[in-house]
Amino acid sequence: MLDNLTQRLARVMKTLKGEARLTESNIADALREVRLALLEADVALPVVKDFIAAVKEQAVGEEVLGSLTPGQALVGVVHREMTKVMGEANVGLNLATQPPAVILMAGLQGAGKTTTVGKLAKFLKDTQKKKVLVVSCDVYRPAAIEQLKTVAGQAGAEFFPSTTADKPVDIARAAVDWAKRHYHDVLLIDTAGRLAIDEAMMQEIAELHAAIKPIETLFVVDAMLGQDAVNTAKAFNDALPLTGVILTKLDGDARGGAALSVRHVTGKPLKFAGVGEKLSGLEPFHPERMASRILG
Ligand code: GDP
Numbered sequence: 001m002l003d004n005l006t007q008r009l010a011r012v013m014k015t016l017k018g019e020a021r022l023t024e025s026n027i028a029d030a031l032r033e034v035r036l037a038l039l040e041a042d043v044a045l046p047v048v049k050d051f052i053a054a055v056k057e058q059a060v061g062e063e064v065l066g067s068l069t070p071g072q073a074l075v076g077v078v079h080r081e082m083t084k085v086m087g088e089a090n091v092g093l094n095l096a097t098q099p100p101a102v103i104l105m106a107g108l109q110g111a112g113k114t115t116t117v118g119k120l121a122k123f124l125k126d127t128q129k130k131k132v133l134v135v136s137c138d139v140y141r142p143a144a145i146e147q148l149k150t151v152a153g154q155a156g157a158e159f160f161p162s163t164t165a166d167k168p169v170d171i172a173r174a175a176v177d178w179a180k181r182h183y184h185d186v187l188l189i190d191t192a193g194r195l196a197i198d199e200a201m202m203q204e205i206a207e208l209h210a211a212i213k214p215i216e217t218l219f220v221v222d223a224m225l226g227q228d229a230v231n232t233a234k235a236f237n238d239a240l241p242l243t244g245v246i247l248t249k250l251d252g253d254a255r256g257g258a259a260l261s262v263r264h265v266t267g268k269p270l271k272f273a274g275v276g277e278k279l280s281g282l283e284p285f286h287p288e289r290m291a292s293r294i295l296g
Contacts, residue, residue, distance in 0.1 A: 004296045008033045009071040016188040019033050022062045022070060022077075030074050031056060040225035040256030041294045045266045055081050079291065085260060086287035091269035093124075094243065097215045100133065100179035100187040104212065106205055106236055108218035112248035113275055114144060115139065116220050117188045118151030119274065119282035121248045125156055130185040135160040135175035137168035137208060147245025148190050155279055158184070167190070168204060169211045176212060189214070197235040206239050216243045218271065221262055229258035230265055237266040248274030251281065258286075 009030050031052055038048045059077045064070050069070065095101040103120070105113045117134055124130040134152045138144040142164050152159035160178055162171040172189055179187040194201045209217060219236045221229050236242065245262055250273045259270055270285040 005034065005037050006072070006075050008037065009075055010069065020064055022059045022064065022073060023058070025059050025068055026070065027074055030071065032076075034078055035279055037296055038257065038294070040259070041255035041260075041296065043294065044227045044230035044257070044261040047230060047261045050264065051081065051085065051260070055247060057202055059239050069186070070082040075269070077200055078295065082260070082291040082295065083288060086263055087269050088287065090284045090286055091244065091271055092284065093271060094215055095128075095130075095186065096255055100176065100184045100215070102179075102187045102189065102212055102214040103178060103218060104189045104191065104205075104209060104214040105217040106191055106240055106242075107193065107222055108222070108232055110193045111193065111220045111222045112203050112246075113193060113220045114151060114190055114280070115277065115279075116246055116248060116272075117148060117156075117190045118279045120154045120188055120257055120272075121152065121155040121186075122279045123272075123282055131183065132157040132177045132186045132188060133160055133175065133184040134158070134188045134190065135171060136162055137171050138189045138190060139164045139166060139171070140192050143193070144190070157188075158182075168208050172212050174276070184287075197232065202235065202239040209240055213272035217241060217270070218244050218246055219262075219266070220246045220248060221258065223247050223254035223256060223258045224252055224256055226254065227257070227261070230261040233262040233265050237268070240264055242268045244269050244271040246272045246274065247285065248269070255296075259290045260294055 026062050035052050055078055064073045107113050121132045124132050136145045136148040149159045160175040191205055217240050218240045245268055247259055273283050273285045275281045275283055
């Protein structure tokens with residue numbers, strides 16, 4: 001079992017008892033512990049560096065209030081800075097538009113996009129009584145279209161059929177038209193997964209975005225990617241004007257460092273967390289809970 005950050009800092013900072021201020025030299029060891037804790041939680045190295053620099057800037061010169069040890073004072077700064085990066089509170093979906101509110105899903109293959117479309121459809125239906133239509137623009141894998149159809153059935157959402165002979169932009173336009181004519185509140189668009197960052201595929205989803213102009217463009221990313229999440233996030237954020245992130249597979253062993261990395265490089269709010277394979281395995285993302293999970 002790893003000690004939590006408070007215990008780790010208490011250990012390295014006990015020699016500092018009685019010091020009235022945090023200084024560059026008296027927090028050096030402690031910052032090394034923070035750095036290690038973040039790396040153990042799978043936060044990407046460049047993100048760790050930026051984060052530590054920000055903590056240092058905030059901490060140096062900070063007064064250690066009477067009842068606190070310097071270690072506790074530094075933990076306070078770390079938590080404050082983490083909350084600042086992760087966002088103060090959950091940010092929900094923006095559906096405030098003339099219906100249908102179109103939501104485009106983007107991410108690598110296997111990230112959990114199709115499952116998450118089902119989860120979101122169920123969430124919107126159960127909690128907000130929305131009438132939801134889903135469509136797959138994955139014209140490369142017939143199995144992906146079939147998978148979405150199954151998931152839609154489980155979620156109680158309507159499925160707009162598509163085939164691998166169609167063009168993604170045409171499919172999406174037809175689905176938007178159908179949703180308008182049948183008074184759907186929300187249209188969820190699933191897209192082809194990219195196994196790795198692929199220029200042509202990125203171009204395709206950028207064109208899809210330009211044609212459809214969704215109100216939400218959500219980047220779905222697997223928390224188990226760990227440090228690699230940062231490069232994927234950068235590529236999608238450069239290709240598309242993302243409005244939010246959904247971090248999946250947080251029910252696994254991932255410590256959640258990907259959350260900090262993705263937030264840091266995209267600046268976009270994490271809106272939901274995937275916490276299981278079932279359609280009920282979706283939770284609104286809570287930054288402060290994730291901060292505690294990352295800090296241990
Ligand atoms: P896609 O290729 O991005 O559409 O990914 P899928 O939706 O097909 O999901 C890939 C795999 O990840 C499937 O086996 C899903 O059951 C699984 N999966 C998706 N989200 C979660 C999650 O939050 N937790 C767990 N444990 N598995 C998930």
